[in-house]
Amino acid sequence: MTIEQTPLLQMSDINKSFFGVDVLKNVSLDLYAGEVLALLGENGAGKSTLIKILNGDYQKDSGTIFIEGKPVHFTQPRDAEHVGIRMIYQELHYAPDLSVAESLLIGDLPKRLGGIFIDWNKAYEIAREYLNLLSVEIDPRTLMRELTVVQREIIEIVKALSKKARIIVMDEPTAALTPPEVKQLFGIVDNLRKQGVGIIYISHRLDEIFHVAQRVFVLRDGNHVGTKSIDDVTQDNLVEMMVGRTIEDRVVVRQNASDISLGDVALRVKDLTKLGAFENVSLEVHEGEIVGLFGLLGAGHDTLTRCIFGAERANSGVIEVLGQQVKIANPQQGKNASIGFVPIDRKVNGLVLEMSVRKNTTLSNWQKLNKFAFFLQRKEKQHTQGWIDDLGIRMAGGMEVETRFLSGGNQQKVVLARWLEANVKVLVLNEPTWGVDVGARSDIYDQLESLAKQGLAILMVSSDIQEVLSVSHRILTMYDGKINGEFMQMDATEDTLLDVAAGVKHVN
């Protein structure tokens, strides 16, 4: 890469404050054509504010933005679009019934017969040309709904390129992707880079930064901590830069299985079947054990956890909790059977965001906190305070603050606290650290570990293979609706897990 050239984008001495609080302090960022710059920082470090300023969503208080050396001024997103800046968001909005070609050319589909009819042949041709630019092999006639998540993201990238984008900002593009899909996406990003586009890449997954970025730019509490070439840093360096302290490596490799003291079987699933998702699945989780369940998208592991708790109804099979057979057809029955469920995406499925920490914490334990339908307020407050102390839930303003004001990690702790308050024996977690930053993540791991020590049986689904490897005592892999592998933590490696989960390799 030639650094002597004029940067494609220069943001210099950007300042921004909200309500007198400085969110960005003299932040300067350079982006060159043909490079991927990873933008790192914990939640609240100012990443999104910086990006929103670049996109024209927010107005900077001071500082200048240069595109190819020329100062520009954005007052709304359209201005940024005009000079070739494009955002690709984590959650894509797409019209499921439009074809790929329509999605790409929307707004200027080629017309014939005086503009009355769409010239479909030409439309497909143009779309194909755009797709070829990045060597994407998707038929432009395919409907958007038929595409996989990664394919939709790729279409979004192609669309950005077709609109003459020169700077593309990608916000957590791999959050919903499986490892093979991530590879596929990186291939496209590489092609994009070769087209001379400058890419700002935001991700919480540090390992992937090394596969995709050339330079890293780190923000902490609104300060620019440093920009480094990717070859000069390690993952630990980056964490330290982001957090401002070293986080000890959590991977505790247990030498043998007897390291963990296992109790009785707390959860036993026998021949559970949900048509179209998984078939005849059997598994056991002991008291005090953390079992990781790993699978690629569509393996059925996600639906399996939902069926164990009752979020969805299984077609057949038996579930036992502490030796007692239980009937679970809805979440209430799951809860009554002493099973707790931490769902994927806490903001959508986990919390009532506009209710307080207190009310969210006690949401699953009304039975013990009311008398004749009236809440026992003092008891409720005491219980909530107990969990705030135990789990180290941090928020300004105490337990009456609405949960939407909490950070991701603390929000997740509230969901966790809810099930501890309900005194469950089995806890099923689905992607417990999605969108949680590094510091809070290791906090949650510690909590899970200590809960297991206290005898809780934990079943955890995660698409983060590092997380599965470091937190679980035992790991199950799922492929095509069946459990196809079982590993003790010490026997598992990233490669074997991936191979088995991808159905490439078989164990047993």
Added chain:
Amino acid sequence: MSTNSTVVTQEQRKGTVNSILQSSLVRELMGLIIMLALIMFVMSQLSDVFFTSRNINNLLLSTSTVGIIAVFTTMLMIGGGLDLSVASTAALAGVVIGALQESLGLPGAVVAGLLTATLVGFVNGFLVTYIGINSLITTLGMLSVARGLAFVFSDALTIPVFDLTGENTEMYARFTSISEGKVPLGFAEAPFPIFFTIILFAVGIYVLRFTTYGRAMYSIGGNEEASRLAGLSVKRYRMMAFTLSGMSAGIAGIFLTSRLYAADPRAAPSVELTVITAVVLGGTSLAGGKGSLLGTLLGVLILSTLLNGLTLQSVSTEYQNIAQGTVLLVAVLIDQIRLGTVNIGLGRLRQFIQRN
């Protein structure tokens, strides 16, 4: 490190201050109180009659029908539901009383009317929660069905509900006293419907605040899926809210019949709109999860004061409808701004103002 942590707490404090400001009942209600005072002031300037005790009494009496229903509509809407069928149901309850007063006797007929209305609410709830039909569509359908039934049962005629034979004078007098009776309050006497409505609001406020039912409404309306996944019996609570809404329409129907000495299948025309206008005006979100009965009370008072004042000015019903509709639209607009859906437009406006 120490500077870093102060930044965090400041940021968090910012969030807290915002939350207090935003969720603050006081701030939201202040606007309504000022609005009410303003309307009262204007109306009293326009008319000498406005502040007479007779007019205030009338005003409050007309408030009670809407008020009784609004208490339960508020709870339902906080829980994310909607009921358009309340006015028709109230009319149906009245007609059932009128039609059955001879065969069942008056007390039996009143009970039958109340049960009918409750059943209508139950059916609404069943269709919405267990069949999964959208609550707007369900209750829109029920609006027609209930009104239709009221016409069928009454042969489209107004049925007199008073002592025609002279045999049950005492019983009918008691029925009349439901709307005309006074409750001694030591220093003054309150007409029973007003007294009843106030008690209902007071109990409602208590229920919303301190009971599992109230908490369930906020929780389900705030995030239905999260509530379900927390193990809350979302369906049961929602059924209950719809059933209670039907029941409240029945109570309103009894008051109405008592006041009119008759059961009229055309009774309570488009009262459902007045109710919803009042509730939304009072700050209850159409999206659920937010709202208060104090707000609704103010909403009801604002609306009835406005309509009462306009009547005193001999403004015709058509124009009153226009006024009420405008209030509803403004209330919805305010709700949307609170939800942030029209934020962009206002942001632009703000920018525009700043630039000029």
